[in-house]
Amino acid sequence: MKLPEKTIERLSEYRRTLFNCLSNGKTHIYSHELANLHSNTAVQVRRDLMLIGFSSMTKKGYDVKELIDLISRILDSKDGQNVAVLGMGNLGKAITTYFNGKRSKLNIKATFDVDPEKIGTFQSGVMCYSINEFEEVVKRENITIAVITASPNAAPVLAGIIEKAGIKGVLSFTSTPINFSDNIYYEGYDMITSLEKVAYFVKERSLKKKSN
């Protein structure tokens, strides 16, 4: 099933909220409740759920457990996927510590760096290898996804290493744009862009208030 990227993002967010509902003992939820929790509209929620073929709304709302199960079948692959983190500085360490154990279908299996002080150490139980061992470890651990948290100037070199090792998906936090072939699904996340976007809308809103 090929779904729009924005729908995939929302489904991931809905699932997190639904897990919270379940752990608080809430077994059913209405589309407008889910929408409110995501600054979204009930129409958008219903449209997203229709796209994935979920229509079993009862008088009490959607069955939370059923919806989690369906979203999980769509987002997760059956056997899960293994992830590598490249660059074990501040961000690489934070991501590895934060993420591990959060999703049973996504496991950080290995981390990599060039710094001899970091190679051979463990972060949250995950070993840091030399970047020279990348291809070998990727094959051995069946890693399909790479997260780039290395210094910005390392990005072009890492792109080549990642392509050669047969990685299928990349999430990059470096500010350097990277070109991958179509074999790789690439997502770049730049914190500065996000912050500048927020700053722009804050500025626009305050200008609008002044002119009213």
Ligand SMILES: NC(=O)c1ccc[n+]([C@@H]2O[C@H](COP(=O)([O-])OP(=O)(O)OC[C@H]3O[C@@H](n4cnc5c(N)ncnc54)[C@H](O)[C@@H]3O)[C@@H](O)[C@H]2O)c1
């Ligand atoms: N720290 C943040 O909050 C933050 C936020 C947004 C974006 N970023 C970006 O994320 C990246 C990492 O930031 P950081 O603060 O963790 O930097 P950092 O300097 O603490 O860590 C970078 C790590 O990358 C390693 N490295 C360098 N070349 C490498 C290579 N070829 N292969 C593997 N590892 C290599 C370094 O040895 C170091 O351990 C940077 O590109 C930065 O611009 C960081």
